[in-house]
Amino acid sequence: MQDQLKLDNFICFAVYTASHALNRVYKPLLETLGLTYPQYLAMVSLWEQDGQTVGGLGEKLFLESSTLTPLLKRLETAGYVRRERSREDERVVVIRLSEEGIRLKEKAIGIPGCIAAASGRDAVDLTRLQAEIVALREALNRSVV
Amino acid sequence: MQDQLKLDNFICFAVYTASHALNRVYKPLLETLGLTYPQYLAMVSLWEQDGQTVGGLGEKLFLESSTLTPLLKRLETAGYVRRERSREDERVVVIRLSEEGIRLKEKAIGIPGCIAAASGRDAVDLTRLQAEIVALREALNRSVV
DNA sequence: CGTTTTTATATCGCGCACGATTTATTATCG
C-alpha cells in the first residue's frame, strides 16, 4: 500500500494530464478558426441548438456564468454570436449565432476526425472509452451535488 | 454522420468535464490542507521524491516553468517547500519539502480513498480505466511532439 | 579565451474557472 500516494496511480492525474494533452492537440487546429478550446465547445453546443441562454449553455458545458459571460463576450467581439436580453424575461440573455458563426461550422467539421486520428484508436474503441469517462464524471457529480 | 459535431460524442468533452468534476470533488478535501489541486499534485510528486528541480517537476506534471514558478512560490509562502538555487549549476532551482511539508503527507494519505469512493468503482476497475486514459494521453502526446 | 549557443528559470499577457458578491428582474406570499 506504499503506492497509495504515487502520482502514476492517480486516476485524477491521468484525467488532468489527458485533458491538457487534448488541449495541446486542439490548439493548432482551433487557431485556424480563431477559437480557444472552451470557446469551441460553446460553439459546438450552439451549432447543435442555437438561441440558448447563458444558464442553459452553462448546464450543458458544466460552467458558471462567471466563466461564460466573459467567454461569450469574446465570441461576440469575434463576430460569431450576438448576446440579446430576452423580452419575456429581462433577466435572461439569449445567445444567437451570427452568419459568420453559422459558416464557421463548415470549417470545424473536420476537427473531431483529426483528434480521433491523433488518439490512434478506432471509432468503436473511442466511443467505448468516452462512455466510460462520462460514467465516471456522472458518478463524481452525483457524489458532490 | 450528423452527430459528428455533437458535444456528447466528443471524447475531449468527456475528459474536459470529468477533469472539472474531479476538481470539484477534490476541492473541499484539499481545503483542509490549504492546497489547490495543482499544488497537491506537486506535493505528491515531492513526497515521492524530494529535492526535484523545477524542470524535473514540470516533466512529471506536464507543466511549464511559467505555471510552476508562481505555484511553487505560493507553496513556499505557505511554508510547505523551500526553493534553493543549486550550487553546482546556478541556473537550476531545487525544491525541498519543509518539515511542515513532510508532515502534510499524513493528512493527505486518505484523499485517494475518498476519490475512489466518490467514483463508485472498485480498485481494479479504476486501475484499468486509469491505464486506458494514460494510454490515450501518451498517444496524443506522441502525435504532437 | 572570448564569442556564440544552449539551457533553466522567471516574467508577462491573455483566457479560462470558480466562489463570493452584486445588480436587476421576476415570482411569491401575506
Add this chain to the structure above:
DNA sequence: CGATAATAAATCGTGCGCGATATAAAAACG
C-alpha cells in the same frame, strides 16, 4: 398590492496554464 424571496447574469479576486520573451548561467565553439 407591497414587501420579500428567488432567479439570471454580471462583476471581482485568485489561481492556474500556456506561448512568447527575458535573464542569467553554463556549454560549445573557433
